Amino acid sequence: MDKTLQLQYQEFASVDALAAADRELMQAAIRATASAYAPYSHFHVGAALRLKDGSIVLGSNQENAAYPSGLCAERTAIFAASAQRPELRDYDALAIVGRNAEGALCEASPCGACRQVLLEYEQQQGHPLRVLCYLRGGAIRELPSVASLLPFSFVL
Numbered sequence: 233m234d235k236t237l238q239l240q241y242q243e244f245a246s247v248d249a250l251a252a253a254d255r256e257l258m259q260a261a262i263r264a265t266a267s268a269y270a271p272y273s274h275f276h277v278g279a280a281l282r283l284k285d286g287s288i289v290l291g292s293n294q295e296n297a298a299y300p301s302g303l304c305a306e307r308t309a310i311f312a313a314s315a316q317r318p319e320l321r322d323y324d325a326l327a328i329v330g331r332n333a334e335g336a337l338c339e340a341s342p343c344g345a346c347r348q349v350l351l352e353y354e355q356q357q358g359h360p361l362r363v364l365c366y367l368r369g370g371a372i373r374e375l376p377s378v379a380s381l382l383p384f385s386f387v388l
């Protein structure tokens with residue numbers, strides 16, 4: 233039997249078109265690109281995570297000469313938030329953006345490993361963690377949940 237999977241998501245024309253709280257989150261992610269340590273890829277990724285009390289935790293990719301030892305911006309952000317403020321482990325939204333070697337903002341979307349990590353926090357909290365991705369040209373894609381990014385996911 234053939235089955236179809238549908239994904240409903242939103243797109244906004246620019247950062248300015250976002251609701252105030254999401255605009256602030258994406259602007260924080262843009263700022264976070266400045267703390268990336270990416271001497272190997274020269275791809276600077278910024279992430280900003282909104283915690284339960286409305287505060288924001290930033291993350292950026294941290295690379296290493298032993299390549300697999302580095303970490304993406306998304307996991308840096310959520311691991312930092314979870315480790316430092318476990319009582320605020322209830323996340324509304326995560327914003328992500330890239331900055332290329334020329335310094336221009338560019339598209340970023342969570343890698344497979346980050347999706348799996350983000351999904352576990354989403355499942356624990358029992359409500360969606362929205363994902364805002366900066367797109368080429370400055371538009372923003374809003375995914376309604378991490379689960380929507382990782383269908384048929386692994387659960388222990």
Ligand code: THU
Pocket residue numbers: 270273275277292293294295302303304305306328340341342343
């Ligand atoms: N990277 C992220 O930080 N987040 C993503 O969503 C995609 C990739 C990082 C990992 C590595 O430091 C660099 O971008 C190039 O892959």
